[in-house]
Amino acid sequence: MDFSDYKGIYVIAEVRDGKVEKVTGELLGQARKLAEKTGDPVEAVILGSGVKERAQDLIAYGADVVYVMESPLLAHYDGMAYEKELGALLKEKKPSAILFAATPYGRDLAPRIASAVVCGVTADVTELSVDEKTGLIVWSRPAMGGNIMADIISPQYRPQVGTVRPSTFDLPEADASRKGSVVEVPVTLTEKDLGTILKEIIPAPKEENPIEEAQIIVAGGRGIHSEEEWAQLHELADLLGGSVGASRPICELGWEPHSAQIGQTGKSVAPHIYFAFGISGAMQHICGVKADIMIAVNRDKNAPIMEMADYAVTADLKDFLPAFIAEVKKIQEK
């Protein structure tokens, strides 16, 4: 098949509360890396209401061209409306590849676009590369409960599409002086094109230190046996300037809100430092952790987490935690 008229690595920007989400920058960084190998331009599409001013943000992160689709009817994500407008643009532009954020919106929009454009989508990609021989993008994703990694390609169809979870890739340095072009695309939507009417937004309780942005995460699991002991994790997190995370059983006990849960059914985090206190290291937990340095404390030296950790301490937390906090205080006072 001849795909020579399919050009450009596209990133679909994610906007919330009028701001470009961090994940969009991460995707643009990856798009640039792919583009260096394939020789494609990097192009971004931003849909919403009052988003034109944000185009330069996308250029700063690596877009060469930004398509802007403005309409009050695009102010909130609606699968039908977004598919109609974005689908029409993509059919006309024929991208070689498209990256969506694997957020609640992106995970709904990417498959809708796939049906409209007739192409494949690789879901929740965690590794991206270009096959040297064919120039195809290789989209890698965990499957089977995180036990395997699947390498997926789309040789017979264009565009090649994937969704990528936030915090999977590093945010590139923004370069405010970078130049690119901004193209306004007319939007023809009417009320009739909408599939939903937004009735209400129930805001989240404001989190003080959201774990997805934390550089240091002090996480605990079932190895901590009482709420009083659990409070020590907060004390330690405060000392280190970090946030508290938890395995699922802890959130089920109600010691931490669901927003602190890390793993397959919780959040993906990418801190510099990850403390795992009394966490066994189940795949469903660990698949959400990408840390530069992992420290595990567990009384079982054969717990799976001990193999993965850079620092593995075999100790009983009941005695270890208070002693460790005292040591940290001692060092900090120096």
Place this chain on the structure above:
Amino acid sequence: MKILVCVKQVVDTSKMEVDPNTGRLNRNGANSILNPCDKNALEAALQLKQQTGGTVTVITMGPPQAGAVLLESVSMGADDVYLITDRAFGGADTLATSYTLAAAIRKLGNDFDLIFCGQESIDSNTAQVGPEVAAMLGIADVSAAVGFQWQDGKAIVTRQVGEGCEVLELHLPAVVTAAPALNTPRYPSVQGILRKYETEIHQLTAVDLDVEPERIGLKGSPTQVRGIRPVVPPKKENLKIEDQAPAEAAAALAEALAKVNVI
């Protein structure tokens, strides 16, 4: 109200693990089960039927043995069930799966007011089939619903976005994919279990559906799994602190972390 539920038979991945020494995926005798959040989808459909009357139809695409998840659906309360099965459907990715499901929905009259899917399967968990089916039918959808209410003739759906929620009125017909938090699925009833033995599983094959041969099965699947590799838990050069009293272990760790400026 005519309600449809799409269900999938999956391998119970919670039983599987990768052997860190051989790198092999160990199935540990994992069974095939009804995908967990498809039970939430079915529960939502059954509750809606209790409220508005009507029928709940359940479909699955898969090999003949996938009929088991249809019978399980009957035991929970489904009215009629269809197995979409043909060798030609084999090897489908989500696009080909959705294309085939959409063709089956058209074949069944395309007059469903609501179509419920699970949010995602536990074996390949792409969460793509629901929105793809909706787009193929040209109708609305809401993914990963954590709330569903039928109020004054309107479908009110809640979806979680970040830590907050959006409450949406959904224009019908539409697809709703069910998150695990949507409801608590019922257990099969005795009546249901008895009915299971009398229920006929209707079959639909490729010739029964209006499908283009190049859009189904492996051929109609843009994504190709080029290879799979087991995720072997990574082994790192590490500092191990063992067989020490807690106070000494704590001091040793604190000292090591101070060296790399963590403390």
